[in-house]
Amino acid sequence: MGAMNKKAMYKLSYGLFVLSTKLGDKDNGCITNTAIQVTSEPNQIAFAVNKANLTHDMLLESKVFNISILSEDASFDIFKRFGFQSGREVDKYEGYALDKDYAVAENGITYTLEGTNSYISGTVEQTVDLGSHTLFICKVTAMDVLSETPSATYEYYQNNIKPKPQDIAVGEKVGTIEKGEEGGTTVWRCLICGYEWVGEELPDDFICPLCKHPKSDFEKIVK
Numbered sequence: 001m002g003a004m005n006k007k008a009m010y011k012l013s014y015g016l017f018v019l020s021t022k023l024g025d026k027d028n029g030c031i032t033n034t035a036i037q038v039t040s041e042p043n044q045i046a047f048a049v050n051k052a053n054l055t056h057d058m059l060l061e062s063k064v065f066n067i068s069i070l071s072e073d074a075s076f077d078i079f080k081r082f083g084f085q086s087g088r089e090v091d092k093y094e095g096y097a098l099d100k101d102y103a104v105a106e107n108g109i110t111y112t113l114e115g116t117n118s119y120i121s122g123t124v125e126q127t128v129d130l131g132s133h134t135l136f137i138c139k140v141t142a143m144d145v146l147s148e149t150p151s152a153t154y155e156y157y158q159n160n161i162k163p164k165p166q167d168i169a170v171g172e173k174v175g176t177i178e179k180g181e182e183g184g185t186t187v188w189r190c191l192i193c194g195y196e197w198v199g200e201e202l203p204d205d206f207i208c209p210l211c212k213h214p215k216s217d218f219e220k221i222v223k
Contacts, residue, residue: 014033014034018030018068018078019067021109022109023062027109028054029082029112030049030053030056032049044140046136046137049133064108064122065109076163079157084193116146117151118143118146120140124136125138162194185222186198186200186221188215188219190213191213192211192217
């Protein structure tokens with residue numbers, strides 16, 4: 001077996017998107033970073049969605065969606081709204097203003113206006129079970145450009161949108177970092193949202209307070 005330096009995976013380039021759908025009277029959406037165009041004739045895109053997301057289950061049934069392409073104007077609030085809470089527990093559109101923060105496309109599905117440079121509407125043509133995720137292969141039915149602001153990459157999000165961790169003292173929580181009781185310089189970073197916890201050993205039952213992912217989605221870093 002060859003070398004297995006996991007940091008090579010971080011060198012892949014990713015965009016950031018809000019995937020939205022509707023089932024019955026409920027609108028919902030989630031953050032994804034996997035949307036790509038896979039064919040031009042016919043015009044098709046694909047994206048993977050975690051099976052734990054309510055949007056995943058809704059899309060399997062509705063088969064209709066919009067992908068909002070987030071730009072460098074996107075604020076951290078849009079990631080908190082669509083990425084750090086579950087539609088099973090909250091209405092992600094509560095406090096979100098129609099025609100200001102979001103709009104409704106001709107397919108009846110919402111798309112974001114806030115921090116978005118374009119959106120793509122589509123219908124699900126095929127699905128592939130990938131274990132923790134489902135791959136959706138989809139036909140593009142409509143699309144439009146909203147601004148010329150460059151698209152936000154995952155690297156741009158990490159460097160410019162996500163709040164920066166701050167220096168901390170033992171037992172204190174400041175910003176997105178929490179100091180473990182043992183102190184030390186070992187940092188556990190969430191691979192999903194970037195939350196950092198400082199301490200020698202992350203508890204096995206630890207759940208990220210921002211995106212609710214488990215210990216298995218954290219990487220250990222020694223600073």
